[in-house]
Amino acid sequence: MNNHDIEKPGAIPDAIIVMGVSGSGKSSVARRLAERAGHDFIEGDELHPAANVEKMSRGIPLQDEDRWPWLALIGAEIANHRQVGVVVTCSALKKTYRDRLRQTAGGSLAFVFLDGSEALLSARMGHRTGHFMPVSLLQSQLTTLERPDGEPGVVVVDIDQSLEAIVEAALAGLVTAFD
Numbered sequence: 001m002n003n004h005d006i007e008k009p010g011a012i013p014d015a016i017i018v019m020g021v022s023g024s025g026k027s028s029v030a031r032r033l034a035e036r037a038g039h040d041f042i043e044g045d046e047l048h049p050a051a052n053v054e055k056m057s058r059g060i061p062l063q064d065e066d067r068w069p070w071l072a073l074i075g076a077e078i079a080n081h082r083q084v085g086v087v088v089t090c091s092a093l094k095k096t097y098r099d100r101l102r103q104t105a106g107g108s109l110a111f112v113f114l115d116g117s118e119a120l121l122s123a124r125m126g127h128r129t130g131h132f133m134p135v136s137l138l139q140s141q142l143t144t145l146e147r148p149d150g151e152p153g154v155v156v157v158d159i160d161q162s163l164e165a166i167v168e169a170a171l172a173g174l175v176t177a178f179d
């Protein structure tokens with residue numbers, strides 16, 4: 001599907017954000033989802049200013065003022081890529097952040113929310129190597145999270161299943177996300 005502000009029924013939306021706290025599987029799921037949908041993939045963490053990454057690496061949570069310029073870049077990237085289809089990772093923890101993304105994405109924007117328990121998130125982060133985000137920041141991520149349940153275009157997927165099962169559930173939800 002290309003460049004439609006109103007999504008066609010039964011089609012995968014042009015612009016999709018895979019959202020959730022650190023360790024929820026955004027990068028893994030978004031990469032595979034993009035392959036399955038034939039969309040471009042954008043790693044939102046790569047758009048963080050260096051100062052943000054440095055802050056998180058030192059175990060300091062980001063604040064709104066750290067995130068607004070990054071969210072602006074993500075919105076602009078989505079607007080630029082939506083004609084070919086795009087899946088982007090972005091924590092999108094607060095409703096105000098998601099609303100800003102909806103305003104700047106150049107058309108409709110779907111969200112896949114990766115939902116999991118603190119125990120599972122912590123275990124997955126603990127097993128991961130070579131990533132800047134310390135497990136110590138998980139608690140602040142969960143405190144900051146405002147769940148997106150009930151917002152337009154949102155698909156909620158339980159992460160306590162295989163990557164392929166998560167991607168299948170996301171695809172199934174996405175085709176009716178704007179019904």
Ligand SMILES: Nc1ncnc2c1ncn2[C@@H]1O[C@H](COP(=O)(O)OP(=O)(O)OP(=O)(O)O)[C@@H](O)[C@H]1O
Binds near residue numbers: 028127128163
């Ligand atoms: N369904 C799954 N089953 C088992 N392990 C998984 C699953 N999904 C992701 N993982 C693993 O969990 C860890 C976190 O996944 P990933 O890095 O994709 O999350 P993320 O949300 O992008 O994290 P961050 O935002 O901190 O970069 C990785 O080691 C990944 O391989």
Ligand SMILES: O=C(O)[C@H](O)[C@@H](O)[C@H](O)[C@H](O)CO
Binds near residue numbers: 020021090093133141
């Ligand atoms: O909004 C935030 O606090 C950040 O985007 C984080 O969520 C991390 O970038 C990401 O999860 C990598 O670990």
